[in-house]
Amino acid sequence: MSQAKPNTNPWLITVAIMLGTFMQVLDTTIATIALPHMRGTFGASIEQVSWVLTSYIVATAIMTLPIGYLANQFGRRNVILYSMLFFVISSMMCGLANSLEEMIVWRIIQGMSGASLGPLSQAILLDTFPKEQHTKAMGIWGIGIIIGPILGPVLGGWLTDAFSWRWVFFVNLPFGIISLISLYLFIPDTERKKDKFDFSGFFLLSIAVASVQLFLDRGEQVDWLDALEMKGYIILTLLMIYIYWTRIFFGHKAFYSNTLFTDRNYVSSLVCIIVISALQMSSMALLPAFLQQWQGYTVSEAGLIIMPRGIGMMISMMSVSTIMRYVDTRWILFCGFSTVIFATWLHSGLTLDIHREEITFYGFIQGLGIGVTFVPVTALAYSTLKPELRSEAASLFSLCRYLGGSIGVSYLMSQLSRDMWVNQQELAARINVENLANTLQSMDSPKSMMGLLQQTITFQSAEIAYTNSFFMLMLMIVVSLPMVFLIKRKREG
Secondary structure, three states, X not given: OOEOOOOOOHHHHHHHHHHHHHHHHHOOOOOHHHHHHHHHHHOOOHHHHOHHHHHHHHHHHHHHOOHHHHHHHHOHHHHHHHHHHHHHHHHHHHHHOOOHHHHHHHHHHHHHHHOOHHHHHHHHHHHHOOHHHHHHHHHHHHHHXXXXXXXXXXXXXXXXXXXXXXXXXXXXXXXXXXXXXXXHHHOOOEOOOOOOOOHHHHHHHHHHHHHHXXXXXXXXXXXXXXXXXXXXXXXXXXXXXXXXXXXXHOOOOXXXXXXXXXXXXXXXXXXXXXXXXXXXXXXXXXXXXXHHHHOOOXXXXXXXXXXXXXXXXXXXXXXXXXXXOOOOHHHHHHHHHHHHHHHHHHHOOOOOOOOHHHHHHHHHHHHHHHHHHHHHHHHHHHHOOOHHHHHHHHHHHHHHHHHHHHHHHHHHHHHHHHHHHHHHHHHHHOOOHHHHHHHHHOOOOHHHHHHHHHHHHHHHHHHHHHHHHHXXXXXXXXXXXXXXXXXXXXXXX
16 A cells, blocks of 8 residues: 655654554553542442453554554544544543443543554554664654653643643644644545455454453453463463464464565564563553652652653654664664663662662663663564555554553563562561561560551552563563564665
8 A cells, every 4th residue: 555645744644643542551550540449430440440450451452453454444544543543532431431331432532542543643654754763763753652642641740639630621622623623734645445344353352352351451350370361361362362373373364464474574563562561561560659658759749750751752752764775783782782781770779768769860871771662662563565565564463562561561460560579478477477577576566566567568568669670570581582583674665
C-alpha cells in the first residue's frame, strides 16, 4: 500500500497524529491514581475496580491485531479519524459513568477505539518523512509513546485532587477534538488494498492475547497458579496458539504476513522492544510505590522525583538521530543497553534512607539509556521492510510493546510481594527469642518496643525486596544484550 505524498507541512501532520497518540498511551496509566476514588463512588471492591484498568488494556491489545487489515481495507486516514472520534466519545462517557458496569463497558470501547492510534501514527510518520529522516521521525514518535505513561499518574493525581476522578477522562475532550480536526485537515489518504479477512486467525490470536493479558493483569490479585482461573488462561493460550500454527502448517493463510518473520532486523527489533518496554513499565511500577509507601512522599512529590527520567529520554531521543548518521547502529544500541544496565545496577542499591537527589540522578541516567535504545530499535524495525507492510508491522510492533510492559510489571510486582513476605519470615527467624524476652522484661514499655521491632523488620524486608527486583531487571537486560548483534550492519532497500 503506497502512501499519497502529502502537500501539507510534515510537522503539521506530526503534531496532529502525536496529540492523539499521546492521549491514548496517557490513558493506560492516568486512571491508576484515581481508582480508590472510583471505588468509593461505585461501592466496589479493590478487585472489582481493577477491571477499569484491565478492560482497557485487554481491549487495546486485542484490537491492535487487525490494524494492518483495517488500514489496507479502508485507508489509514479513515481508520485513524474514526478511532479518534470514538475515543473522544468513550472518554466522555467514562467520565459520566454512574456504575462500575457502565464504566467497564465504556473503557472497553475506549481501548478498542484507541488501539489504532499508536501503530498508524507510526506508519504515517514513516510515510510522511523521507527515509533519511525516519530516525528523527521515530524519535518524535517515541517521545510521545514513552513520556505518556510517565506523566499519567502525576496528571491523574493532580486532576483528582483539584477536581474529581471524572476529570482524568474529561481532560481528553478538548485535546481530542483539536486532534480530530487536525487529523481531518492534514492527514492524507492512502490507497486501498482489498483482501479477505482471516476471521478464524483473528479469533484464535485474540483469545490467546486476551488470555495472556488477563493472566498478567489478574495473577497478583488471585495468587497466580493457585487459582483455577490462572490455569485456565494458560491452557487457553497454549491451545489457541497450537491451533493457529496447525492451520498455517496445513496451508491456511497466516493472519500476519510471513515476510515479517523472515526479516532479521524486524524480528530482532521485536525482541528488543519487549525488553525495553518491560524495563520502562517495570521501573514505573516499582519507583512510585517505593517513594510513596516506604519514603513517605506525596503523589506530586514522587512524580517530580521521577520526571527527570523522562527528561533524560527526551534529550537522548532528540540527539540519537544525528549520532546514527556517523556511528554503527549496533554500537549505539550496545551503548544504550549498557547505560540502562548501569543505571538499573545503581537502582539495585536503593535504601530507605536514600536521598531524592540520588534517585533523580539514577532515573535521569536510565532515561538517557532508554532513549538511546528506543529510537534505533524503532527505526530499524522498518528499515528493511517494504512500505506496504508498514501498517501490519506497526500493529505487531505495538502489540509486542504492550505485552512486554505487561510481562515486566506483572512478574516484578509479584516477585516483589513474594520477596517481602520471604524476607519478613527470614529476618524474624534470626531474632534470638530468649534475648528479646529478657530485653522486653527490662523495659518500661515492651509493647512499644515490640511494635518498633515489627516495623523495622517490615521496612528492612521491603528494602531487600526492592534491591532484588532491580537486580533481576538488570540481569534480564544483560541476557538480552547479544540480540543487538543479530541486527544487520547495513540497511537494505
